[in-house]
């Protein structure tokens with residue numbers, strides 16, 4: 001090791017100091033230097049160990065006190081075990097059956113309840129817990145059973161009430177829940193409520209549906225521009241009382257007035273009727289169409305409408321779809 005100090009002059013600017021170690025290898029610390037830093041190393045090691053232990057303890061505490069996830073009920077052999085559990089539907093596998101075309105047991109070309117019962121082993125194989133039945137109520141079938149003329153009767157196409165009770169019993173014995181279709185937005189135009197409602201403006205059932213005068217000077221135009229889901233005006237004229245009735249779907253499906261307390265009471269009775277039979281739940285049909293805005297104003301045109309779109313999309317359904325109104 002050589003250290004060279006050159007003083008070429010005594011002035012500050014000219015002083016040149018050079019330290020060189022030709023080997024380039026740092027010098028080995030002396031025993032004194034090692035002893036000096038030993039204490040510092042020891043403190044750092046202890047501090048690191050304490051930090052690790054502290055983190056482990058905190059992690060364990062977090063795991064213990066954190067909210068526990070709800071334990072999921074695991075169905076055994078594809079069945080919901082606890083039939084008294086009101087939350088069964090949260091874990092259920094539901095098979096929606098369209099009875100009219102599912103299985104025909106009577107060879108008349110239409111599916112029926114016995115046909116569905118014959119396929120219960122098939123549902124078991126699939127691991128299904130619940131069957132949802134599209135409408136099986138008495139219906140003129142203008143809209144595949146969604147036009148109901150009697151909410152508490154089984155349409156003869158599908159069987160009888162006695163046959164339904166047998167079906168329900170067998171389904172329950174095999175571990176299936178049964179979900180019925182509930183169609184509160186409209187009835188069939190052949191329902192006795194509507195047949196009464198259309199007779200006169202002061203009929204007891206008049207307010208069960210939504211009747212309006214025509215618009216325009218001669219009152220010969222539809223009350224507003226609302227469109228039916230299936231195309232065309234949502235209003236149909238009835239000359240018996242010279243008024244229009246509302247139907248968000250087919251004209252054979254007049255909308256019920258769900259702001260009428262008697263209508264709501266009647267529909268609750270329907271639900272109770274089927275619950276008393278022993279059904280396990282309902283699927284609510286067309287819930288977004290239940291209420292219309294009471295202003296009965298025209299709906300705005302849909303600026304994004306294309307000619308290839310369904311007619312229903314011509315309007316922006318701000319007043320007839322998904323209407324949030326307190327009942």
Ligand SMILES: [Ca+2]
Nearest residue numbers: 104106110112
């Ligand atoms: Ca049949």
Ligand SMILES: [Ca+2]
Nearest residue numbers: 255289290291
């Ligand atoms: Ca409605």
